[in-house]
Amino acid sequence: MSHSIRIHETGSPAVMKLVNTNPATPGPGQLLIRHAAIGVNYIDTYHRSGLYPVPLPSGIGLEAAGIVEAVGADTDGFAPGDRVAYGNGPIGAYATLNLVAANRVAKLPPGVDFESAAAIMLKGMTARYLLKETYPVQPGDTILYHAAAGGVGLLMCQWARDLDVTLIGTASTDEKCALALSMGATHMINSTREDIVARVREITGGKGVPVVYDGVGKATFEISLDCLQPRGLLATFGNASGPVTGVDLGILTQKGSLYVTRPSLGHYVASDDALAANTADVFDAVARGALNITINQRYGLDEAVRAHEDLESRRTTGASILIP
Missing domain, CATH: 3.90.180.10 (Medium-chain alcohol dehydrogenases, catalytic domain)
Structure with missing residues (x-):
């Protein structure tokens, strides 16, 4: 049995x-x-x-x-x-x-x-396809990852450090921010009391980041877009706060000819x-x-x-x- x-x-x-x-x-x-x-x-x-x-x-x-x-x-x-x-x-x-x-x-x-x-x-394979295939990061890149103290997030922090990539992470508590920093995140933003977009712009000297990895979904979608530099990529790979719906594609032009992808592990290891x-x-x-x-x-x-x-x-x- x-x-x-x-x-x-x-x-x-x-x-x-x-x-x-x-x-x-x-x-x-x-x-x-x-x-x-x-x-x-x-x-x-x-x-x-x-x-x-x-x-x-x-x-x-x-x-x-x-x-x-x-x-x-x-x-x-x-x-x-x-x-x-x-x-x-x-x-x-x-x-x-x-x-x-x-x-x-x-x-x-x-x-x-x-x-x-x-x-x-699953978490490791997800981190791998995000960093090396969805947007292949290069040494010296600065990236944004939401919910950096989660299962995939802590692996992303470590792998980004291994690849000489600066990872800006978000988390909901100071304790979670400290955990992500200890695992390799370069900067952490407490999403409950800090302006994510303003902090990302401050850290990047106003430029924004070339890629945002977002497993949160609905609650962070527009925030993620506003953190991107022109022609940047938003990889929205999860829906922890609910799915993203009703998007006017014109917003991508307004915010800098941005790209959005909705990747899934299954398609990367088919x-x-x-x-x-x-x-x-x-x-x-x-x-x-x-x-x-x-x-x-x-x-x-x-x-x-x-x-x-x-x-x-x-x-x-x-x-x-x-x-x-």
């Missing part, structure tokens, strides 16, 4: 229920993975709330690490007992066991434990080669000590409701994981 979190309707965290399930048998190209640690990410709340619709009933969660329990046919390179992780689905990671396509799984290198892997796969390159880069950064995983919240699988409540109420910093 195994256990998993399931939803039969969308809504508040309370719609998530822990149920008993029967272990599945892996088919061709599949691995059955017994989870040791499970990542909790903001996208999970979008699936649960219905912002990103999924067929119901459904599992929840896209990221986990553990041990291969069984292998299906055509899974060369994997064997029971292998230490592995995945960070781009399939949905259903909030469970003791999950069936995953072998070509979506990465073997864990020595020195990367299960908890670290579960906390860094091919096996792209996924392998991304995860290899993440693990290399960990091995070099450029990225340190900050896990500040641990919950049991049966505490998934509280994990979502804490995440959505902004009570968390760094990464959160579930322990099955």
Whole structure:
């Protein structure tokens, strides 16, 4: 018998229920993975709330690490007992066991434990595609990142420092600002009592930044645009405050012929080669000590409701994981 979190309707965290399930048998190209640690990410709340619709009933969660329990046919390179992780689905990671396509799984290198892997796969791959593909930063660049004390944010702070990039971050408390600074942010702005646009202009000598990475969404959209230099890029990759809607594209001309993109990790790791390159880069950064995983919240699988409540109420910093 195994256990998993399931939803039969969308809504508040309370719609998530822990149920008993029967272990599945892996088919061709599949691995059955017994989870040791499970990542909790903001996208999970979008699936649960219905912002990103999924067929119901459904599992929840896209990221986990553990041990291969069984292998299906055509899974060369994997064997029971292998230490592995995945960070781009399939949905259903909030469970003791999950069936995953072998070509979506990465073997864990020595020195990367299960908890670290579960906390860094999705977040690390996100930081990597944002910094190296959505807007490929260059040494000496100055960038803006909202919610810099979050799971992806703390990795962005560290990776920006590794790439010799000046990162201006925002956070809602002095404590969160101090945490981000300790992890590599060059400047931090307390968004509850400072004018973000004015501070960015002050830091950049009035020029603005070439790119803003914004996972907050609705509440920061226009602020982000106003922080950009002419022909700058806004990468809005999340909706923590709600989705951006009803945009008049003429505003992009008025504010400096700006660019806006709405990237998603899935499109950046759609091919096996792209996924392998991304995860290899993440693990290399960990091995070099450029990225340190900050896990500040641990919950049991049966505490998934509280994990979502804490995440959505902004009570968390760094990464959160579930322990099955």
